[in-house]
Amino acid sequence: MSSGLSAGGRTEDPERSRCKQDSPVVERRNRSGILSEPLSKSLKKSRALSQYTAVSSATSNGHRDHGESKRHSAKPQPPPPPQPTVSALTAAAKLDRTLEQVLEGQNGLLHFAQAAALLKRAGMEHMLLPGGMGMGVGIGDAGSGASDLEGASVTDAVGGPVDFPYGVGGGFPFNPGLFIMTPAGVFLADSALHMAGLAEYPAQSELASAINSGKKKRKRCGMCPPCRRRINCDQCSSCRNRKTGHQICKFRKCDELKKKPSAALETCASRPVSAVDAGAFPRGPSRLPDTERHTQSRQERLMQSDGRHRDARTSGQVAGQTEGRAGGDREGPCNTERERERERGGASGLRRMTVD
DNA sequence: TCTAACGTTGTA
DNA sequence: TACAACGTTAGA
Ligand SMILES: [Zn+2]
Ligand SMILES: [Zn+2]
Numbered sequence: 001m002s003s004g005l006s007a008g009g010r011t012e013d014p015e016r017s018r019c020k021q022d023s024p025v026v027e028r029r030n031r032s033g034i035l036s037e038p039l040s041k042s043l044k045k046s047r048a049l050s051q052y053t054a055v056s057s058a059t060s061n062g063h064r065d066h067g068e069s070k071r072h073s074a075k076p077q078p079p080p081p082p083q084p085t086v087s088a089l090t091a092a093a094k095l096d097r098t099l100e101q102v103l104e105g106q107n108g109l110l111h112f113a114q115a116a117a118l119l120k121r122a123g124m125e126h127m128l129l130p131g132g133m134g135m136g137v138g139i140g141d142a143g144s145g146a147s148d149l150e151g152a153s154v155t156d157a158v159g160g161p162v163d164f165p166y167g168v169g170g171g172f173p174f175n176p177g178l179f180i181m182t183p184a185g186v187f188l189a190d191s192a193l194h195m196a197g198l199a200e201y202p203a204q205s206e207l208a209s210a211i212n213s214g215k216k217k218r219k220r221c222g223m224c225p226p227c228r229r230r231i232n233c234d235q236c237s238s239c240r241n242r243k244t245g246h247q248i249c250k251f252r253k254c255d256e257l258k259k260k261p262s263a264a265l266e267t268c269a270s271r272p273v274s275a276v277d278a279g280a281f282p283r284g285p286s287r288l289p290d291t292e293r294h295t296q297s298r299q300e301r302l303m304q305s306d307g308r309h310r311d312a313r314t315s316g317q318v319a320g321q322t323e324g325r326a327g328g329d330r331e332g333p334c335n336t337e338r339e340r341e342r343e344r345g346g347a348s349g350l351r352r353m354t355v356d
Numbered sequence: 357t358c359t360a361a362c363g364t365t366g367t368a
Numbered sequence: 369t370a371c372a373a374c375g376t377t378a379g380a
Contacts (some may be wrong), residue, residue: 188359216362216377216378217361217362217363217376217377217378218362218363219361219362219378220361237370237371237372238361238371238372241372241373242360242361243373244372244373244374245371245372245373245374246360246361246362246373246375246376247360247361247362247372247373247376248360248361248362253361257361257363309362
């Protein structure tokens with residue numbers, strides 16, 4: 001099974017083919033560090049996401065037989081681990097995972113820290129706050145929390161908005177939800193600025209506008225379970241069709257991106273992404289209106305049910321070490337909020353700030 | 357310039 | 369409604 005099958009069906013991806021032939025167990029890592037499973041050759045047809053989802057629990061890791069079982073009756077599992085040979089591989093994978101997880105966690109926390117720092121600074125400048133915003137800016141925290149941040153979102157790591165360690169600064173609650181972190185920069189929700197009395201803070205970037213207007217592509221939030229996942233399942237249609245589909249593995253598709261921009265905005269804007277996860281905010285509609293989301297329904301469900309539960313680590317392929325790579329998607333926070341805000345009222349959704 | 361991935365569109 | 373493919377954006 002694992003080995004040599006060249007792409008099963010359609011065009012074989014160069015990536016896969018080359019790796020596969022080598023060894024069944026070989027981890028195929030691309031420049032980004034994303035691992036691709038040895039795609040089962042058999043997988044020619046794409047299975048519906050629902051299928052992936054459905055089975056996931058059962059197969060967590062050791063159970064699923066390689067591709068065969070999936071094809072047969074068992075449903076294909078999504079990202080379950082490809083356990084090729086396992087032993088050595090596993091060990092290596094573990095190391096990788098740990099590493100990347102740590103990195104990721106740090107990355108996420110870093111964003112928070114950055115955002116917090118920005119806000120803090122801004123607050124000080126504008127409000128003449130005493131300096132002690134009480135937030136040491138969790139960088140330090142990041143370090144500690146990072147380690148276990150694996151599947152959890154940053155928010156989770158910090159305990160949610162309520163527990164946000166950064167504390168309150170000068171009366172300004174550093175609620176993670178107020179920060180919109182994107183690879184392009186850190187944005188502050190309007191509400192955040194208002195709270196801090198910085199509503200007038202300049203800096204709305206063009207980028208924000210562009211994204212809002214839909215001209216720019218949104219980016220992965222980098223914090224949701226799918227984003228955290230570094231392994232390409234190689235089983236989903238996106239993976240199998242990577243060449244022509246140009247889509248990221250369904251299990252790695254950012255939750256935010258799965259939502260329509262407008263929908264995403266609602267979600268994000270209403271409450272912080274992380275906060276949402278944490279359940280800290282009452283948040284109204286966690287679900288987007290059908291009209292708003294297309295892909296979301298199936299994909300989201302899929303990911304939520306599967307993706308969230310089983311992390312990349314579980315899956316077996318560890319993906320990227322530092323995902324620093326690739327074009328396009330580095331981790332960043334969700335910018336969907338902006339869009340949403342914009343729909344609601346204008347472009348004042350977020351303010352972008354720069355950190356020094 | 358290449359690759360990864362987002363967004364859109366078309367088809368089943 | 370979901371999948372597949374294409375075009376385009378974007379980072380390295
Ligand atoms: Zn996949
Ligand atoms: Zn995400």
